Amino acid sequence: MDGAGESRIGGGGDGSVGVENPQTRNVYLKLGYHYIISNLLTLCLLPLVVVISVEASQMNQDDLRQLWNHVQYNLVSIIICSAILVSGFTVYVMSRARAVYMVDFSCYLPPDHLKCPSTAFMAQSRLVGCFDDSALEFQRMIFERSGLGEETYLPEAMICVPPRISMAAAREEAEQVMFGALDNLFANTNVDPKDVGILVVNCSIFCPTPSLSAMIVNKYKLTSNIRSFNLGGMGCSAGVIGVDLAKDMLLLHRNTYAVVVSAENITLNWYLGTNKSMLVPNCLFRVGGAAVLLSNKSGDKRRAKYRLVHVVRTHRGADDKAFRCAYQQEDDTGRKGVFLSKDLMAFAAETLKTNFTTLGPLVLPVSEQILFFMKKLFNGKVEPYIPDSKHAFEHFCIHAGGRAVIDEIEKNLQLSPVHAEPSRMTLHRFGNTSSSSIWYELAYIEAKGRMRRGNRVWQIGFGSGFKCNTAVWEALRNVKPSNNGPWEDCIDKYPVTLSY
DSSP: OTTTTTOEEEEOTTSOEEEEOHHHHHHHHHHHHHHHHHTHHHHHHHHHHHHHHHHHHTOOHHHHHHHHHHHHHTHHHHHHHHHHHHHHHHHHHHHSOOOOEEEEEEEOOOOGGGBOOHHHHHHHHHHHOOOOHHHHHHHHHHHHHSOOOSOOBOOHHHHSSSOOOSHHHHHHHHHHHHHHHHHHHHHHHTOOGGGEEEEEEEOSSOOOSSOHHHHHHHHHTOOTTOEEEEEOSOGGGHHHHHHHHHHHHHHHSOSOEEEEEEEOOOGGGOOOSOOHHHHHHHHHBOOOEEEEEEEOOGGGGGTOSEEEEEEEEEEOTTSHHHHTSEEEEEOTTSOEEEEEOTTHHHHHHHHHHHHHHHHHHHHSOHHHHHHHHHHHHHTTSSOOOOOOGGGTOSEEEEOOSOHHHHHHHHHHTTOOHHHHHHHHHHHHHHOBOGGGHHHHHHHHHHHTTOOOTTOEEEEEEEETTTEEEEEEEEESSOOOOOTTOTTTTTGGGOSOOOOO
């Protein structure tokens, strides 16, 4: 009959008619395959355990006496084998890297008067007087299709009339974001800032002197032997770089805390020209920042939210086109801005693929690795197999760089809408907050009550260079949102329906 390849119809014992969909059957077969491979060791050992149990149940006193005599005659061998096993286990424990825990994190929530809906944004752009009609219309179209909502935030200097674009105003924005996130972090964790031994700050565009890290040291009166780092020019994926640097420092220095601050600065980086490839960041970037408290203290495991499992960094800077796909430059009139290439999405997808090639063997179950190996073995003679990352992670935090970024990654990783939801909702509510966006997304997952003990979350950041940096965290408990979280007053409204 027509459509026989799509379904099979048969009569049930009760006279009912059942329809079996091949797609559903394939899903069950795949689940069964993953279950068998994941539990292969158990399934192989089970018969052995049964045989040993049966043999043990049939042993009498004579058999036990003979076994004891055998052990006595081979006592030296047993002692030597035991010593080797204990020594090997000791070396393994001593050489294993110490765990790094995320005690908590905090995202900055700007005050309501900094909210800038699309109408206010366009009105302010007209008042500046630097944009012609074509540039204004282009920005309006980008904003409509961007995925941003009507409650994102701009810095105070940009919503003033006239705008107050100055170094002093940029410092004020940086202080509000960084100190706002840190104040909340220290309050929620009850950690004295003077107990922090490592400080890493990343902000790509704004690099004043003294540095942003020095501003934090001055504000909180951190100790004179603080190991502080200020990362600049590393793009929207620098938050993961900051975590990686803090992790390495925590492995070197025992019994201390590390704080990673991720932010961006908009005040001095509003492009006031007419080059359309440089106007796009105006429509996407918004105020935001995050602070993360890491610890290598074993006692913090009980109260920490997550354990850092892996960090994988991929850099495509050797490729000239990749290097220039997000490039700060001056336009023909000398106005400074960030140029975004049309090839940006393609480089993002390719770089993520390279990153996952390294990360996959570390996180994917054996069942997925076998399928991936078979694909390599046949070298294209069978349909290429894309590893299913959903078997390794329960949650995904994709950098909310824009609607196109999220769409591309969702398609390449074959994610469901619920997996991309934290990224889309973060883009809608807060816009592109650069390297801190992955923390707003993690806060969204927590606010929805979805993070359960043992869950793994994959944070994916993209940045100029071109880079893809990813981090994997494992939840140590059923995680609840911290006090004064960014979603506290609006989580019940989300997810919202996006129309674009």
